[in-house]
Amino acid sequence: MQAEITAVAFDLFDRQGFECTTINQIAAEAGLSRSSFFRYFATKEDVVLLGVEERGLVLRDALAGRPADETPWQALRQALNAIIGFNVENPERALRLSRMMVDTPSLQGRQLQRQNSWQRLLAPELARRLAIPPTDTADPRPRALASAALGCYDAALTVWRDCDGTADLAALLDQAMSVLTG
Known part of the structure; x- marks a missing residue:
């Protein structure tokens, strides 16, 4: 699941920039709740640095x-x-x-x-x-x-x-x- 979240996040980062992309947006695009996102990553930075x-x-x-x-x-x-x-x-x-x-x-x-x-x-x-x-x-x-x-x-x-x-x-x-x- 981490790979899928990472792929979604990178697409959002490319479109909106890292700073403008929220964890809520990443979670929604990946079909997750915000709390589910945190089961895989502690921070937005951790998505990038996987x-x-x-x-x-x-x-x-x-x-x-x-x-x-x-x-x-x-x-x-x-x-x-x-x-x-x-x-x-x-x-x-x-x-x-x-x-x-x-x-x-x-x-x-x-x-x-x-x-x-x-x-x-x-x-x-x-x-x-x-x-x-x-x-x-x-x-x-x-x-x-x-x-x-x-x-x-x-x-x-x-x-x-x-x-x-x-x-x-x-x-x-x-x-x-x-x-x-x-």
């Missing part, structure tokens, strides 16, 4: 699964392919979501929360790869690496969005990440 937290877990697991002989930076780059896959599989939805995130101030704050959440998820594996003892929580390097890689991903995604998804997102990410190592 799957974002799971993607962070996918990214963390992809990083943990990378070969031990890769540098942390190389492992991050390859792990990000898992996230690129979500965009490439459904570029129309990814572009709609990306545009909505840029155009909607209330979603921009959630984007920052996502960035921080993903940094926290990635930091332990990066610390392990950097041979930082688990007890050393004051070392900023794991968070710095995660932040830099996610910043590169966001930069690549911005360019991809601005060219309507016609560019190769993986190649854009390669360009963005290589500038920090070259």
Whole structure:
């Protein structure tokens, strides 16, 4: 049911804008009561961000699964392919979501929360790869690496969005990440 509600909501967001669309409208279009809507989503923002937290877990697991002989930076780059896959599989939805995130101030704050959440998820594996003892929580390097890689991903995604998804997102990410190592 979440997928159906999300599809209805995105259609309304496209027509009316995120801010002008109400939960009551989404529920009515989906054939639900307002209270039924809240069984599936806590907020209107959650409709847009469905799957974002799971993607962070996918990214963390992809990083943990990378070969031990890769540098942390190389492992991050390859792990990000898992996230690129979500965009490439459904570029129309990814572009709609990306545009909505840029155009909607209330979603921009959630984007920052996502960035921080993903940094926290990635930091332990990066610390392990950097041979930082688990007890050393004051070392900023794991968070710095995660932040830099996610910043590169966001930069690549911005360019991809601005060219309507016609560019190769993986190649854009390669360009963005290589500038920090070259």
